[in-house]
Amino acid sequence: MVLATDLKGPDGRLLFKSGTPLSSRHATLLARVGVEEVDVREDTALTAEQLREIEDYVRDFFLYANPDFEPTIAMFHIALDQVAEAVAEGWVLPDLSRRRAVSVEHLEDIFLTGMGTPETIVKHESELASFPDIYFRIREVLADERASADAIARVVGTDVSLAAKLLKLVNSPFYGFPQEIDSVSRAVALVGHRELSTLALGISAINYFRDIPPELVDMRGFWRHSITCGVIAKILAETQTGLSSERFFTAGLLHDVGRLILFKKLPYASTEAMLFARENAIPLVEAEREIMGFCHTDISKPLLASWKFPETLSNMVNHHHDPMTFPNPLGPSVIHVADTLTNVVELAQGGMYAVPPLDEAAWEQLGLDPSILRGVAESCRKQIEAIMEAFF
Amino acid sequence: MGSLFSDSITLRKSIGISDDEFVQLRDFIYDKTGIFVDGKRKYLFESRLTKRLTALGLPSFSDYIKFLKFDPRRAAELNKLYELVTTNETSLFRDLKQLEAFQNNVLKEKLEEQRAAGRRELNIWSAGCSSGEEPYTLSILLHETLRMELARWRITITAVDLSPAMIARAKEGVYGDYAFKTTPDAMKSRYFTKEGDGWKIKPAVARLVNFQEMNLNDPLALKRVPRSHIVFCRNVIIYFDQEMKRRVVSAFYDNLLPGGYMMLGHSETLHKISSSFKPVFHPGTIAYRKEG
Ligand SMILES: C[S@@+](CC[C@H](N)C(=O)[O-])C[C@H]1O[C@@H](n2cnc3c(N)ncnc32)[C@H](O)[C@@H]1O
Numbered sequence: 217m218v219l220a221t222d223l224k225g226p227d228g229r230l231l232f233k234s235g236t237p238l239s240s241r242h243a244t245l246l247a248r249v250g251v252e253e254v255d256v257r258e259d260t261a262l263t264a265e266q267l268r269e270i271e272d273y274v275r276d277f278f279l280y281a282n283p284d285f286e287p288t289i290a291m292f293h294i295a296l297d298q299v300a301e302a303v304a305e306g307w308v309l310p311d312l313s314r315r316r317a318v319s320v321e322h323l324e325d326i327f328l329t330g331m332g333t334p335e336t337i338v339k340h341e342s343e344l345a346s347f348p349d350i351y352f353r354i355r356e357v358l359a360d361e362r363a364s365a366d367a368i369a370r371v372v373g374t375d376v377s378l379a380a381k382l383l384k385l386v387n388s389p390f391y392g393f394p395q396e397i398d399s400v401s402r403a404v405a406l407v408g409h410r411e412l413s414t415l416a417l418g419i420s421a422i423n424y425f426r427d428i429p430p431e432l433v434d435m436r437g438f439w440r441h442s443i444t445c446g447v448i449a450k451i452l453a454e455t456q457t458g459l460s461s462e463r464f465f466t467a468g469l470l471h472d473v474g475r476l477i478l479f480k481k482l483p484y485a486s487t488e489a490m491l492f493a494r495e496n497a498i499p500l501v502e503a504e505r506e507i508m509g510f511c512h513t514d515i516s517k518p519l520l521a522s523w524k525f526p527e528t529l530s531n532m533v534n535h536h537h538d539p540m541t542f543p544n545p546l547g548p549s550v551i552h553v554a555d556t557l558t559n560v561v562e563l564a565q566g567g568m569y570a571v572p573p574l575d576e577a578a579w580e581q582l583g584l585d586p587s588i589l590r591g592v593a594e595s596c597r598k599q600i601e602a603i604m605e606a607f608f
Numbered sequence: 609m610g611s612l613f614s615d616s617i618t619l620r621k622s623i624g625i626s627d628d629e630f631v632q633l634r635d636f637i638y639d640k641t642g643i644f645v646d647g648k649r650k651y652l653f654e655s656r657l658t659k660r661l662t663a664l665g666l667p668s669f670s671d672y673i674k675f676l677k678f679d680p681r682r683a684a685e686l687n688k689l690y691e692l693v694t695t696n697e698t699s700l701f702r703d704l705k706q707l708e709a710f711q712n713n714v715l716k717e718k719l720e721e722q723r724a725a726g727r728r729e730l731n732i733w734s735a736g737c738s739s740g741e742e743p744y745t746l747s748i749l750l751h752e753t754l755r756m757e758l759a760r761w762r763i764t765i766t767a768v769d770l771s772p773a774m775i776a777r778a779k780e781g782v783y784g785d786y787a788f789k790t791t792p793d794a795m796k797s798r799y800f801t802k803e804g805d806g807w808k809i810k811p812a813v814a815r816l817v818n819f820q821e822m823n824l825n826d827p828l829a830l831k832r833v834p835r836s837h838i839v840f841c842r843n844v845i846i847y848f849d850q851e852m853k854r855r856v857v858s859a860f861y862d863n864l865l866p867g868g869y870m871m872l873g874h875s876e877t878l879h880k881i882s883s884s885f886k887p888v889f890h891p892g893t894i895a896y897r898k899e900g
Pocket of ligand 1: 695
């Protein structure tokens with residue numbers, strides 16, 4: 217039996233740290249200082265040595281962040297606990313010196329470093345492949361304030377797989393409706409016109425990226441990151457007054473869409489950037505800037521513009537790494553914080569990148585107490601699997 | 609479930625570096641090596657170097673800076689510092705497309721030129737060679753290209769790096785799986801022999817390579833490198849600032865024989881650094897030629 221939480225005396229002073237094994241000696245001692253009750257748990261399989269290893273492992277991913285900033289410290293503790301839980305369940309900490317050895321020597325970039333711009337890339341992309349028709353039809357309904365539930369249902373219904381995904385999603389715990397929703401028009405009625413069309417828009421965009429070379433990046437992992445960010449963003453947005461939280465899932469879902477275009481167009485440089493990030497223990501976005509001279513949000517800007525993506529959504533996506541440079545920073549700040557927390561919870565799933573620094577001013581925008589983060593991380597965990605299932 | 613970790617575990621474990629100390633140390637490293645440490649990496653820096661402070665029993669970064677500048681043991685400490693601020697990522701046959709273009713164009717051209725002039729000699733400089741994978745790869749390419757004729761050539765690959773530890777590993781020439789991730793199997797079996805857990809470079813290949821510790825920020829040392837037909841400096845200048853990039857590239861220019869070539873890493877260009885070279889475009893790479 218060990219202590220489950222830090223034990224403080226009546227005067228608030230720390231008596232024993234969480235994890236301390238309890239013996240009869242403690243019982244006598246505690247009785248003497250007037251502590252009557254303590255939280256205990258069964259001793260886990262983790263040794264003190266393992267806990268120290270976990271601590272070092274996790275800390276290494278936080279070296280890009282301000283170690284004295286309270287929300288960052290809260291995130292550090294979330295990562296510690298989630299990694300410990302994973303290890304207790306049998307996960308072996310990856311050896312950092314053995315970065316995944318990928319060979320992408322057969323993949324060719326459309327231009328050499330310094331010889332093209334984000335605009336070149338997006339232009340090349342849109343000349344080659346046309347965006348799904350269904351996307352633009354949804355875009356139209358979304359723009360039309362007075363479109364009826366039926367009209368939306370009709371458009372979505374023309375794409376069977378899209379309709380199926382939407383239904384799975386609205387039936388998942390993410391929405392938590394008490395009864396089964398069995399038609400798109402019912403879903404529109406319950407979820408709302410805007411939210412449902414925004415979702416449909418996001419989902420139809422995902423389909424476009426089926427052809428990323430699997431050896432380059434684990435696409436399941438990529439979408440898990442995106443969905444996690446979307447879920448967290450929506451939860452955070454709900455804490456804010458005056459934000460319509462409906463858009464945030466979709467914005468989170470697509471926040472790294474620029475990266476997908478980079479994978480398609482500059483696969484070699486993208487791999488170099490991933491390697492460079494891991495090797496230098498810096499966030500991926502920094503590595504992109506070093507290696508390519510621009511980053512994935514520089515790509516999403518012309519990309520989303522060419523898709524005529526709704527502007528409020530585009531702004532959140534485009535500014536998720538520099539939210540405070542946007543005149544109305546709250547929306548981008550939500551995605552920024554969500555993305556940072558996503559990187560944190562991913563550490564327990566083998567995430568290999570340094571946690572990007574949390575923009576302190578962006579955090580202030582949300583006006584939240586850092587203690588909220590733990591609950592957010594916990595509740596999103598329960599929802600991810602169901603959504604992953606709906607999508608893939 | 610409660611946390612397995614005490615709330616009192618802090619994220620900060622390192623000795624704090626003040627902004628002033630950071631700037632001093634960064635300038636010191638820059639003066640020594642030309643490596644520029646971005647302010648964004650302050651905490652990373654702090655945490656890595658704290659290990660050195662602890663090992664030396666120094667209470668603050670100011671003391672560490674003093675140590676680096678004045679202590680009789682500073683030379684050894686400098687090497688430790690270099691190891692902590694450099695990145696040695698490399699592999700054999702790194703960037704196959706570039707190497708192919710190099711072998712079929714640049715190398716071919718140089719060899720033919722030398723043959724025609726009746727001078728069967730070739731000098732290659734691998735600057736920032738890390739643990740030796742790059743110069744050995746070049747030696748292998750020469751073996752593949754010249755085959756039997758190689759015996760009639762005088763070839764020197766001068767391979768230098770800042771880190772004594774890397775040079776020592778390079779001289780050993782034993783590599784594990786990671787180093788071979790993009791190496792064609794035929795090359796591995798032809799030029800390496802199994803040794804323990806790894807593979808060791810064959811003496812015939814190693815013979816062409818001359819390893820040396822060298823700081824690219826030391827102009828006098830650079831002048832001692834034999835004049836080259838080809839310079840490889842890949843994934844090194846990315847760590848330098850603009851000024852240092854210019855200096856190093858201009859040293860390569862001076863070192864190159866007329867008509868010589870410089871090859872950079874996949875993500876590096878001479879844009880805004882030098883206009884002395886003529887860029888020659890090949891699929892997968894640019895070779896920078898010194899005209900004349
Ligand atoms: C990332 S490795 C590149 C290795 C190899 N050229 C390649 O492309 O695979 C960079 C190397 O440059 C070396 N380096 C950095 N600054 C240096 C300097 N001022 N003088 C000499 N070598 C330096 C480092 O020690 C490191 O081994």
